[in-house]
Amino acid sequence: MAVPGRFYVTTPIYYVNDAPHIGHAYTTVIADALARWHRLVGDDTFFLTGTDEHGLKVAQSAEERGVSPQAQANANAARFRAAWDELDISYDDFIRTTEPRHHTAVQTLLSAVHDNGDIELDTYEGPYCVSCEAYYQESELVDGCCPIHTGKPVVRLAEENWFFRLSRYQQRLLDWIETDPAAIQPEGKRNEVLGFVRQGLDDVSITRTSLDWGVPVPWAPGHVFYVWYDALINYATAIGYGTEPERFTTWWPHVHHLIGKEIIRFHCVYWPAMLMAAGLDPPHRVHVHGWLLLGGEKLSKTVHGAARLTDIAPARLLDDFGVDGFRFHFLRDQSFGPDGEFSYEAMVARYNADLANNLGNLLSRVTTVVDRKCDGIGPAPRPDSPLAAVAAEVVAATSAAWDAVAPSQALEATWRLIREGNALLEAAEPWKAEPGPDVDGVLGDALEVLRLVAVLASPALPSTTREVFRRIGLDGSPTDRVLPEVAAWGGYPGGRPVEKGAPLFPRIRTDA
RNA sequence: GGCGGCGUAGCUCAGUCGGUCAGAGCACUCGGCUCAUAAUCGAGGUGUCGCCGGUUCGAUCCCGGCCGCCGCCA
Numbered sequence: 242m243a244v245p246g247r248f249y250v251t252t253p254i255y256y257v258n259d260a261p262h263i264g265h266a267y268t269t270v271i272a273d274a275l276a277r278w279h280r281l282v283g284d285d286t287f288f289l290t291g292t293d294e295h296g297l298k299v300a301q302s303a304e305e306r307g308v309s310p311q312a313q314a315n316a317n318a319a320r321f322r323a324a325w326d327e328l329d330i331s332y333d334d335f336i337r338t339t340e341p342r343h344h345t346a347v348q349t350l351l352s353a354v355h356d357n358g359d360i361e362l363d364t365y366e367g368p369y370c371v372s373c374e375a376y377y378q379e380s381e382l383v384d385g386c387c388p389i390h391t392g393k394p395v396v397r398l399a400e401e402n403w404f405f406r407l408s409r410y411q412q413r414l415l416d417w418i419e420t421d422p423a424a425i426q427p428e429g430k431r432n433e434v435l436g437f438v439r440q441g442l443d444d445v446s447i448t449r450t451s452l453d454w455g456v457p458v459p460w461a462p463g464h465v466f467y468v469w470y471d472a473l474i475n476y477a478t479a480i481g482y483g484t485e486p487e488r489f490t491t492w493w494p495h496v497h498h499l500i501g502k503e504i505i506r507f508h509c510v511y512w513p514a515m516l517m518a519a520g521l522d523p524p525h526r527v528h529v530h531g532w533l534l535l536g537g538e539k540l541s542k543t544v545h546g547a548a549r550l551t552d553i554a555p556a557r558l559l560d561d562f563g564v565d566g567f568r569f570h571f572l573r574d575q576s577f578g579p580d581g582e583f584s585y586e587a588m589v590a591r592y593n594a595d596l597a598n599n600l601g602n603l604l605s606r607v608t609t610v611v612d613r614k615c616d617g618i619g620p621a622p623r624p625d626s627p628l629a630a631v632a633a634e635v636v637a638a639t640s641a642a643w644d645a646v647a648p649s650q651a652l653e654a655t656w657r658l659i660r661e662g663n664a665l666l667e668a669a670e671p672w673k674a675e676p677g678p679d680v681d682g683v684l685g686d687a688l689e690v691l692r693l694v695a696v697l698a699s700p701a702l703p704s705t706t707r708e709v710f711r712r713i714g715l716d717g718s719p720t721d722r723v724l725p726e727v728a729a730w731g732g733y734p735g736g737r738p739v740e741k742g743a744p745l746f747p748r749i750r751t752d753a
Numbered sequence: 754g755g756c757g758g759c760g761u762a763g764c765u766c767a768g769u770c771g772g773u774c775a776g777a778g779c780a781c782u783c784g785g786c787u788c789a790u791a792a793u794c795g796a797g798g799u800g801u802c803g804c805c806g807g808u809u810c811g812a813u814c815c816c817g818g819c820c821g822c823c824g825c826c827a
Contacts, residue, residue, distance in 0.1 A: 407827090429757085429758065429759095430757095430758090432757080432758095433756085433757050433758075433824095433825085436756065436757065437756075437757085437825085437826090440755090440756075442827090443827065444827095445827055446827085469827095502758090502824070502825085503824070503825075505824095505825080506825070506826090506827075507827095510827090511827085531758095531759095531824095574765075574766095575765095575766095576765095576766065576767080584764095584765090586764090587764080587765065587779090590764090590765090590779060590780080591765095591778090591779080593790095594778080594779065595778090597790060597792080598790075598792055598793080599792090599793090601789095601790065601792090602789055602790055602792045602793070603789080603792095603793090604789090605788090605789050605790060605792085606788050606789035606790095606792080606793080607788085607789085608789090609788055609789060610788050610789085613788075614788095649766090650767090653777080653778075656778095660793095660794095663792095663793055663794070664793085664794060664795090666788080666789095666793080666794090667785090667786075667793065667794040667795085668794080670786080670788085671788080672787080672788035672789090673788085743790095744789095744790045745790090746790080747790065748790050748791090748792080
């Protein structure tokens with residue numbers, strides 16, 4: 242089903258009423274690093290993110306501010322774009338669900354489901370809170386009243402809605418998940434979905450008549466699609482569903498959806514079922530990750546006052562850590578899958594240990610010694626270097642981890658090469674020796690370590706790895722050539738001017 | 754209430770389809786080095802793998818119950 246060499250990766254589209262926070266950034270940085278990795282290995286890659294702009298909440302907050310929903314959406318979508326630009330997010334497309342192409346795709350896809358007989362008119366009946374303009378489950382009520390407007394009785398309301406016959410897809414969903422055990426990862430999340438589907442599935446109401454801020458239902462004037470069923474289709478819109486059939490079949494279903502655990506049901510049940518109902522294949526992979534939990538009592542002055550993680554804007558951390566330092570924390574310190582602790586202190590510790598002390602300091606010491614012992618001209622590595630075999634292992638381990646969507650493990654694997662490089666220098670002590678072939682060989686090896694690390698870490702640290710290249714005298718960028726050639730030992734040519742420069746990652750002091 | 758997840762070294766987390774599986778990084782201690790961003794290199798782990806039972810020759814890993822934290826419930 243999956244075509245090797247083709248990688249389509251998505252983030253959820255973010256609800257435009259939210260302000261960008263580090264939870265959004267977490268998913269987006271990982272998607273970006275995965276996209277960069279796949280480009281590095283030469284895959285055809287398409288990386289999609291965007292904003293979800295319909296729904297009652299957007300309409301309401303626009304009304305409160307006295308602006309149109311579209312104006313409200315425009316303003317907030319721009320904030321997400323700005324946040325991602327600041328974080329070096331290399332998206333290929335930024336989709337907005339209010340775009341005409343998306344309306345076309347939604348109407349086309351759901352019309353196909355309708356034509357197939359799996360969307361039917363039915364009556365929805367249940368407790369309704371007039372203040373919320375929303376239905377509740379009986380179980381959600383508090384003493385027969387709205388759980389939000391406590392003390393306010395709900396009314397019973399019945400509404401004619403269009404229902405997606407999800408109940409008809411139970412077996413097909415089970416077949417999909419059981420036939421392709423890797424479709425939903427990690428395994429624990431897959432089991433959750435299996436358990437849910439096995440309980441039996443109810444049909445779902447997918448249209449609303451109570452608001453008009455949405456995609457109109459083509460066969461039913463006065464109805465718009467409920468925001469979730471419009472939003473999911475963005476993944477199809479962006480690759481040309483309904484407008485560019487050939488482009489669509491190039492990318493679908495070779496998709497990797499990255500999602501947080503709170504939206505599993507939408508991505509692992511409703512979305513695949515909708516696709517099946519429209520005659521399309523379900524997604525190739527859904528990668529579910531946990532949440533960042535706000536740990537540690539204090540977040541320092543930088544983020545102090547943030548009671549909730551969703552109050553922390555990415556920009557608040559960039560002054561301290563830089564873009565790459567920020568990215569590195571989310572890729573290296575959080576393992577993709579389970580929940581992880583977010584703390585400022587941990588972020589500082591990781592930055593200092595891995596970026597300042599290991600990578601940054603290695604660059605500093607090597608460039609200094611090259612300056613003193615080699616007149617500032619970097620020598621070539623030794624073909625028979627003891628590090629050559631290590632490098633091959635590191636490349637293999639790093640590749641395997643990125644392919645498995647395990648950025649933390651990938652970076653851990655890459656950092657082994659840095660440690661080995663530092664150990665080689667300790668053993669050889671070129672700063673003590675007279676200039677000559679031995680010193681050249683060791684320093685050449687160290688420069689080659691830096692070159693390789695710059696290549697392998699480029700998905701995580703796009704701008705600082707370019708700077709490493711520049712400092713060791715290489716033209717272009719670590720991503721100019723693809724694996725495996727670029728990762729073969731001996732790529733550093735030698736004879737290049739090496740520049741010491743300021744510390745790449747200034748150590749962050751924690752005293753005071 | 755229903756369904757599900759988590760609870761492993763000071764910290765953040767891996768891992769075990771039951772038998773050298775008790776691990777990594779950080780922190781810490783000691784020693785070396787001084788090219789380097791007080792960086793680096795080497796050595797050092799005495800943790801009841803949440804609690805109580807059960808299955809088993811043997812459980813941290815399986816089963817049951819309990820406690821704590823968390824998520825979803827259209």
